[in-house]
Amino acid sequence: MTTIPELLSHLSTQHQTVLAALTCEKMRASIVAFDAEAAEQGTPLFEEAITALLAFGVGQPLPPSAYAHLTERLAAFWPDLDESTNAFASYAFDACVALSEALAYVQNRDSTHVLQCLTAATDTIDMYVQDTQAVPLAPEALNAFVGATPLMQREQQRQAQLVQALLAKPELDATFLMHLRQLNGHELLVDLTQLEQG
Numbered sequence: 001m002t003t004i005p006e007l008l009s010h011l012s013t014q015h016q017t018v019l020a021a022l023t024c025e026k027m028r029a030s031i032v033a034f035d036a037e038a039a040e041q042g043t044p045l046f047e048e049a050i051t052a053l054l055a056f057g058v059g060q061p062l063p064p065s066a067y068a069h070l071t072e073r074l075a076a077f078w079p080d081l082d083e084s085t086n087a088f089a090s091y092a093f094d095a096c097v098a099l100s101e102a103l104a105y106v107q108n109r110d111s112t113h114v115l116q117c118l119t120a121a122t123d124t125i126d127m128y129v130q131d132t133q134a135v136p137l138a139p140e141a142l143n144a145f146v147g148a149t150p151l152m153q154r155e156q157q158r159q160a161q162l163v164q165a166l167l168a169k170p171e172l173d174a175t176f177l178m179h180l181r182q183l184n185g186h187e188l189l190v191d192l193t194q195l196e197q198g
Helices: 004-008 013-035 043-057 064-077 089-108 112-132 139-147 150-167 174-184 193-197
Strands: none
Touching (some): 004 112, 004 150, 013 150, 064 089, 112 193
């Protein structure tokens, strides 16, 4: 079975950027939840950056300095896990990792950044499962348990479907982006309201 890292090598820079942008879009809810308890709001920055990344994907890149400026603004917002008392800080942190990696990719074109962006999404699910379910397992067994959860299975399927759709479409346009957003799904990556109840 061909893995996503192997398939990425067959995707153009624009295609990989869209994959990363859609993953950031999937993680936006973590920033929205964080913002509800924060003085400084990160959601507008996320939306601006995702729009910029998607524009890059359809051949409308910003000047390189614009991506660098977005990266600087993200660094200024990034939650400090040692100091933050926000219940959603760790989830916002993962979302910042994803966006940071996506922005790094358009600046240096190293596909490792796209993989790290995708990994940030699965890391969020891993953390969520452990936060919401008492699973007294050794690390190896725990990884297997998390990997078998419907949440993780759905995320892996989302990533694989997007990659396959991108592979089948050499030229991207706004109409196809709408199709990709439908494939991306409207389901939350994780239901953070469960943490509020916990």
